[in-house]
Amino acid sequence: MDFSYSSYEKLISLLKQYNYSITDYNNYKKYEKSVILRHDIDFSIKDSYKFSLFEESLGIKSNYFVLLSTGFYNPMEKRVRKMLRDMHNRGFTIGLHFDTTAYDNTDLNKPIQSEKHILEEILEAPVNLIAFHRPAPTALANNLKFPGLINVYSKEFFHDCKYCSDSRFFWRDNPYELITSQKYDRLQILTHAFCWAESDRCPAHVYKSFISQASWERYKYLTENIRNPEEFISEEEARKLWLNK
């Protein structure tokens, strides 16, 4: 299975063909066979926003998890806030993607509640889902609970559901085979929109262009935040940096 939008569309068709209802983390038990579609936003809100429009065109809704403690994007930035609110308003569920390594606290509940609150302010809506970013084995083994939040790595969703993920452009289990095997009535499928595009791309290319694109974005921010940036670096020079010329 490659990382093209058409492969994802095939995944959704197979789920429907095998009678899986596409549900959320609250109502999945109501259905004989259910799947929860999850997306962790590790690198780019823009890719996730685009992916949500694609999912909408397929007539489906899913769950996106936002990382607050990341250097890759800023959830407080105006255009990012707008995208997140729009996703929420179009019926997608937005949860908290939490990086435990960002804090020294042994009691994680305090920073978790504080990030939950920040994300609620950004969305202007309640947040009741949490997914750990790159969870440590202990975080997976201990069935952790936090007030006001559903932990999508709790036993209920990680062991009692068949969990399948595309981490680092790699599927440990082929989701097509999981669906057609008819062995599982409950699925949680995690994808990262960053990996997906209209046509399949090689992972090295995706990471390299992600890095070079960042220099151009920096330049654009610079032009918005200092007077006369051309005095120091011209648009042409910035473009050359971006395109590595």
Ligand SMILES: [Zn+2]
């Ligand atoms: Zn993550």
